[in-house]
Amino acid sequence: MITTLPRAQKQLLALLAALLLLAQIAQPYPEVALLQHIPTLVFLLASPSLLRRWPLSTAAFACIIAFLALHTLGGRYAYSNVPYDDWARALTGTTLSDAFGWTRNHYDRLVHFAFGALSVVPVAEIARRWGGLTPRGAILAVLGWVLAISCLYEMFEWLLTIVAAGATADRYNGQQGDIWDAQKDMALATLGAILVLVTPSRGRN
Numbered sequence: 001m002i003t004t005l006p007r008a009q010k011q012l013l014a015l016l017a018a019l020l021l022l023a024q025i026a027q028p029y030p031e032v033a034l035l036q037h038i039p040t041l042v043f044l045l046a047s048p049s050l051l052r053r054w055p056l057s058t059a060a061f062a063c064i065i066a067f068l069a070l071h072t073l074g075g076r077y078a079y080s081n082v083p084y085d086d087w088a089r090a091l092t093g094t095t096l097s098d099a100f101g102w103t104r105n106h107y108d109r110l111v112h113f114a115f116g117a118l119s120v121v122p123v124a125e126i127a128r129r130w131g132g133l134t135p136r137g138a139i140l141a142v143l144g145w146v147l148a149i150s151c152l153y154e155m156f157e158w159l160l161t162i163v164a165a166g167a168t169a170d171r172y173n174g175q176q177g178d179i180w181d182a183q184k185d186m187a188l189a190t191l192g193a194i195l196v197l198v199t200p201s202r203g204r205n
Contacts, residue, residue, distance in 0.1 A: 005051055008058045012065045017044055019069055023076040035160075036075030040068050054130060060122035067118040070111050082107035112185040116146045116192030142193055150189045154182040 005013075020040050027033050043064075051061070074082055084107060085095035096102065120142050127133045127141035 005048060006058060009051065009061050012058075012062060013044065013047065016040065016065050016068055016072070019072050020044070023072050027076065028081070029076075029078040032078050033075065036078070037072065040072055040075075043068060054126070056122060057125060060125045063118040063121045067111075067114055070114050074107055074111050077107075079108045079111070080105050109184070109188055112150070113188040113192040115150070116189035116194075117196045118192075119146050119149075120193055120196040139197055142197065143190070146189050146193045147186070150186040154186060157182070 020037060023037065024033065056064075077083065082105060084105075085097050088094065088096050088099075123142045123145045124138040127138040128135070131137075131141065133141060
């Protein structure tokens, strides 16, 4: 039951649930779909009770939903195959890859950047409201969170390549032949957080 949540937060949860269901229609990569979407499903199931105990502002909650929505889209296409070039061609007659000279699918880079940027408001709010940290302490908590989770996620992907079948692991990891993929992903997440932290109106009080 989510009757105790603010209406806007209930609507955001319903929107994310709808996106998760839509992502399963004619799933193009069923072999990795479960791996991709488990975190979002767990969040949908756990967040109502967690929010009743540790409520968040709607702005902070919206940041979490926005990240998971981006992740859900990426998960549908195993990240490396998000057809943004097809969408851009349909709208403008050209592709983003042609416009910027890209030779790989960069959707995963966007999501790593978004993870850092969208972590700032909820993590800073939790650090100050529930952790009792000062504004400076909350900034350090944000950077520590982004760096730690990014590192742990890259280690998880590495372990997956050891235990999973080669093709499945490669499709999930989405390295696309880039040996520095993990380092670039962590750097982009950190950059996303820093850019939000240095903006004048941070909205994290």
